[in-house]
Amino acid sequence: MSMKADFTQGFVRDHWYAAAWSGEVGEKPFARRILNERIVLFRMADGTVGALEDRCPHRLAPLSMGECAEGGLRCGYHGMVFNAEGQCIGIPGQDIIPPTARTRAYPAIETYGLIWIWTGSGKPDHSRFPHIMGYGEDGWAMLDGGYQHHAGNYRIEIENLMDPAHTTFLHKETIGNKAAKDVPVHVAQGDKGLTAFRWIENVPPTPLDQKSHDFGEGRVDRRVAFNFELPATSFVDIAVIPAGMERSEDNLMHGGIRTFSYKFLTPETDRSTHFFWLHLRNYRKGDQQLDAILRGNLEKTFNEDNEMVAAIQREQEETGLRQRTAIAIDRAPIMALRMIDRMISAEQEQSDVAKASA
C-alpha cells in the first residue's frame, strides 16, 4: 500500500472559519493568511469587524499596513479608503472612483470571543456556523484564548485529532493513558461529522476525578469521544460517571463530570494551520490553580502534536507519499478525510454547474 499525498485537494471553502481571537483585532488592522489568501481584519468606528483581501487594488500594498478610518480601512500608501464590502469610498485628490477600485470582502461575524469569516464564493450559510456546547452557560468553566501556529496541512491535523491511539505514546507526560491502550474504539458517522469513542469501564476514579466530584468509594465509567465536525472542528468530549449508571445524555451531563475540548482548525496554507482552542468543563469553576494546570497541560499536548504534525508534513513533502501501511486505528481518520473529500467535490461540482449555467 502506498498512498500518494494529496496536497492539491484543496480546502472546503463554504465554511465559517475562525480567523482570530477578538482581542487580536484592536485599533490596528490585523493580517492573517487563511486558505492561502492574505486577509486583513479591522474594526470600524462602531467596533464592527470587517475582513478584506489584504491588498490594495492600486499597487497591491497590504491594507494591513494602513489604518482604520471613517467608514472602513485606509491604505497606508496613497490613502484610498475601502469599506467593509471592499468598495473604494475615497481617493485623495481625485473625485471619480474607478469601478476597478475594489477589493474582495469576506463576510465576518464576531461571537464566542472569536472573529469568523465566510470564505465561500456564494451567500454565507449560517446553518454551517459552529456551535460550542456549554459556552457561557451556568456552572461551566472555560479556558479560552488559545492560539497555536501549526506547521502542517489541516488533513494531518485531523488525522491526529481523530486518533485516540497516539495519546499513549506522544503525550505520555500529560494526557496519555496506558490503561486505555487496549480498549476498543467505536466509530459512528453522521451527516455532519464523525465520532470515535470508547468506554473505559469500572475503573477507579483518578485523583483529579475524585477532587472534582464526589464519587464516594465507588468506581467510575469514563467515556472519551473524539468528535469531528465537518470541515474543521474537533472536540473531545469526556464524561465520567459512577460505574454502572445509565448512560443517558442527562446522566452524562449531570451524573458526574464532563469536559469539552474544542479545536477550530483554519488552514493557513497547504502546509500550515491556525489552531484555535477552547476548553470547557462543568466542575471546579473558578479554581484558578486547576485552570493553570489544565492550560499548561493542553499547551504542552498541542505543542507535541504540532512537532509531530510538522515532521509528517516535511516527510510528505520529501517523499510525495502519505503513508505506506495502514493499521486498525486509521479507521476514523480515513473516514473523516473521505467526508472532507466528498464535501470538496460537491463544492467543485456546484461551482461547475454555476459556471455552465452562467
Add this chain to the structure above:
Amino acid sequence: MSMKADFTQGFVRDHWYAAAWSGEVGEKPFARRILNERIVLFRMADGTVGALEDRCPHRLAPLSMGECAEGGLRCGYHGMVFNAEGQCIGIPGQDIIPPTARTRAYPAIETYGLIWIWTGSGKPDHSRFPHIMGYGEDGWAMLDGGYQHHAGNYRIEIENLMDPAHTTFLHKETIGNKAAKDVPVHVAQGDKGLTAFRWIENVPPTPLDQKSHDFGEGRVDRRVAFNFELPATSFVDIAVIPAGMERSEDNLMHGGIRTFSYKFLTPETDRSTHFFWLHLRNYRKGDQQLDAILRGNLEKTFNEDNEMVAAIQREQEETGLRQRTAIAIDRAPIMALRMIDRMISAEQEQSDVAKASA
C-alpha cells in the same frame, strides 16, 4: 484593468551605476551583486579601483575571498592573480597562462565619493555619467554616505520616487504635508528624463524655512519637483522663494532656499535594489544639529519606503500582477517606466543588430 508584473523586463545595461561608497572599498576586496551579477571591487597599490566578476575562472572561487596584490587581485584558493582588465597575470607553480584564464572586467570610475561601474557590453559612454548639482560648490552643505538595501525591484522604487502623493500617507511623521494633498501635479517629459512638480503658492514659511532664510513677514511660494533621470537616478528638487517673486532659475537658486535630494538606484537582483542617497542644500552649511535632524528624517523616510516597496514586491510575486486599478497620480510613474522600457528595447535591438552583422 489588470497589469501583469514584468519581472523579466530586465535592466538598462548601458549605464554607469553607483556600485559602492569609496569608503566601502578599503584594503580588503569588497563584494556586491549588481544587475544580478556578482562583482568584486578592489584597490590596487596606487589606490585605483578595479571591478571584476567575483569568480575565479579556475574553480569559481569568489575573488572577494582573496586579497589585493601587486598589479591586481589574488585568488584566495590557488593564488592566481588578475589585473583590473580581468587578465590572469600569474599562476603559482606554472609559467604558461592559458587564454581561458580571465574574468570579466567592468570599467570603474571613482568620483562624487562613489565608485561607479559601467555594466554595458560595449564601450562606456561618458556622456551618460550622472551629474550632481551643487556638489562641492561654495555655500552648499552635503549629507552623504547613505546606503540602504531595499527589498524590491527598482521599478517599484521608481514608482515610489516619482509619486509625490504617497508622502502624505506613508511619511506623515517626517516629510508628509497635508496642505499639499490637493495641489495639482504637473508632469514634464524631456529626452533624458521626467519631472513631476507642483507649486504650493502663497503659504506661510515653515519654521525651518524661517530659520534658514530671512523671508521677513511675508509668505512663500514652494516648488517641489520630483525628477527622474534615466535610467536610475531620482532627485527631489525643492525651492522656497518669497511669494510672488519671479520664478527664474537664478531666483530659485539665490532668492530663497534650495535642496537637492539625490538617490542612485542600482539593481541588485530582480527583487532588490542598492539605494545610495546624497542630500545637498544651500543654507545653514555647518549646522551640525540640522545635519543630524535631516539625516534622521531622511533615513526614517527611506526606511518607510523600503518597507512598502518590499511588501509590494512580495505581493507582485505572490499574485503575478502589478496593479488592478489606476488612479490619477500614476501618470509620472507610468511615463518613467515606459521610458525605461524603450531604453531597454533600444539596447536589445542594438544588440540584435550587432549579432546579425557579426
Add this chain to the structure above:
Amino acid sequence: MSMKADFTQGFVRDHWYAAAWSGEVGEKPFARRILNERIVLFRMADGTVGALEDRCPHRLAPLSMGECAEGGLRCGYHGMVFNAEGQCIGIPGQDIIPPTARTRAYPAIETYGLIWIWTGSGKPDHSRFPHIMGYGEDGWAMLDGGYQHHAGNYRIEIENLMDPAHTTFLHKETIGNKAAKDVPVHVAQGDKGLTAFRWIENVPPTPLDQKSHDFGEGRVDRRVAFNFELPATSFVDIAVIPAGMERSEDNLMHGGIRTFSYKFLTPETDRSTHFFWLHLRNYRKGDQQLDAILRGNLEKTFNEDNEMVAAIQREQEETGLRQRTAIAIDRAPIMALRMIDRMISAEQEQSDVAKASA
C-alpha cells in the same frame, strides 16, 4: 574551456560510509541524512547499533522522534516497533502485522570509534571496508572525534583534499608552506585510489620536527602524500626522515616521524557533506599540549576549507558550471573524479543488468 557542473552524477552507493561517531548514538535515537536519505541510528539493549530509514511506514513519522525499545526502535506516534532488519515486530492494540509494515534497514558496523553503514542495494562487500593505518597500535597517538558539517558536494571536497597547491594560500596561518610552492607534485594511480605526493628534500627540520625526533645537526627529507581511497576517504601521509636516508617503507615508518591525517567524507545531500576526521602520529604520544595545538590547527584548516567549498558550491549552483579554465595542479583532482565517475557507471550498469535479468 567550460565544464558543466555535474550535480546529478550521484553517489557511489556500494560503500561503507562513516555515519556517526560512536558517542553520537547513545540512549536516544540519532538522525542523520546520508546520500540524500534520512537515516536513524539507534542502540538496542545489548548495545548493538541498528540503522533504519528514518520514517515510519505508517504515517511517515520520523523514527528518530521515538525511543529505543526491546528488540528495536519504537515509533513515537503510535508505538509501532521495528527491529534492526526494518521489520515491524509490534503494533499496539493490533495482533496482525501487515507485510507492508516494514522500513528499509542499512547494515551497520561499529569500529574505529565510528558507526559505518552500507548504503548499497546488494550484499555488503566487507573487502571495501576502510582500513586506518596505525589505529590502536603501540606508539601511535590519536586525535579523534572530529566532525564538521561541510556545505558543499563531496566532489568539491575531493578536489580540495587532492590538491596540495591550495594550502599555501588558503591555509597560510596553519599548514601553508611557502617553501613547498614550487616543488613538483607526482601523481600515482592504483586500483583503489590515487596518490599525489612530493618530496621536499634536504631542508632543515622544523622546530616541531626537531622536538619530536632527534635529527641531530642534520637536515631532513620530507614526503607529503595526498592519498585518495575510492570513493570517499582522504588521508594525508607525512614522513620526515634524515636527509639522504633510503626511502624504504620501514625507514619511513621508523627512521623519523610519521603522520596520517584521515578524512571520511559522507555525502549528506548533493550539496553538503559530513566530514569525519581522525589524526594519527607516531611521536610524542601523550603530549597533551601538542594534542591541543594540533587539534586547533586541524579544525581551523578544515573550517577554512569548508568556507571555500561552500562558496564554490554556491557559485556552481549559480552558474551551472564547474570551472572555466584548467591549470597544472588539477591533474590529481581530475583523475580522482574520473575514478568516481567510472565507479558510479559500473554500479549503474550492474543495476541495469540486475533489472534486465529479473
